[in-house]
Amino acid sequence: GAGVSQSPSNKVTEKGKDVELRCDPISGHTALYWYRQSLGQGLEFLIYFQGNSAPDKSGLPSDRFSAERTGGSVSTLTIQRTQQEDSAVYLCASSRGEGSSYNEQFFGPGTRLTVL
Amino acid sequence: AQSVTQPDIHITVSEGASLELRCNYSYGATPYLFWYVQSPGQGLQLLLKYFSGDTLVQGIKGFEAEFKRSQSSFNLRKPSVHWSDAAEYFCAVGSYNNRKLIWGLGTSLAVNP
Numbered sequence: 001g002a003g004v005s006q007s008p009s010n011k012v013t014e015k016g017k018d019v020e021l022r023c024d025p026i027s028g029h030t031a032l033y034w035y036r037q038s039l040g041q042g043l044e045f046l047i048y049f050q051g052n053s054a055p056d057k058s059g060l061p062s063d064r065f066s067a068e069r070t071g072g073s074v075s076t077l078t079i080q081r082t083q084q085e086d087s088a089v090y091l092c093a094s095s096r097g098e099g100s101s102y103n104e105q106f107f108g109p110g111t112r113l114t115v116l
Numbered sequence: 117a118q119s120v121t122q123p124d125i126h127i128t129v130s131e132g133a134s135l136e137l138r139c140n141y142s143y144g145a146t147p148y149l150f151w152y153v154q155s156p157g158q159g160l161q162l163l164l165k166y167f168s169g170d171t172l173v174q175g176i177k178g179f180e181a182e183f184k185r186s187q188s189s190f191n192l193r194k195p196s197v198h199w200s201d202a203a204e205y206f207c208a209v210g211s212y213n214n215r216k217l218i219w220g221l222g223t224s225l226a227v228n229p
Binding site for chain 1: 120152158159160161162165206208215216217219220221222
């Protein structure tokens with residue numbers, strides 16, 4: 001596709017429910033990142049996928065958060081038993097990945113999650 | 117500790133005036149530095165980046181930034197601001213071996229007509 005896409009654009013859920021957020025990276029990009037952006041805060045790194053390597057999960061805030069990337073392309077971020085503090089904009093980015101120089105991260109429009 | 121500081125939370129300038137947004141970093145490795153812009157309802161877009169070489173880098177939309185190693189700074193500048201530049205600006209640092217960028221909290225820019 002032309003850019004990184006994310007769905008849904010908005011998600012309202014009740015506390016305790018599970019949610020799934022989807023990210024479609026740019027075709028051919030091997031690296032994929034998930035970030036969380038809370039109101040008035042910068043970007044908080046969540047997880048990073050690079051090719052077939054084990055993902056870097058060091059930013060996941062709790063074991064309620066998980067992510068997978070199928071076939072090296074689409075990624076799903078799952079939040080179980082959502083809490084009100086999970087309300088934020090979840091951003092996905094992709095880049096061409098490893099190489100002789102750092103590659104720019106291209107961001108999707110984000111999913112705004114509201115937990116009531 | 118690795119960190120990025122953007123000292124100005126909010127800045128207001130008049131259209132046509134010059135602009136400088138500050139960014140200071142603390143990072144153990146040779147830094148790769150970035151400025152991103154987030155316009156209302158838009159995704160984050162890369163303005164410019166510094167990896168090595170000339171310490172003054174040019175970006176899109178007429179922006180430039182200067183890397184000053186001695187001051188651990190990477191300030192963003194524009195000689196004449198346009199109303200469409202009103203947005204949130206983020207500074208970030210990473211390295212060749214670390215793709216996880218460290219982000220500043222952002223500076224919100226308002227432009228008066």
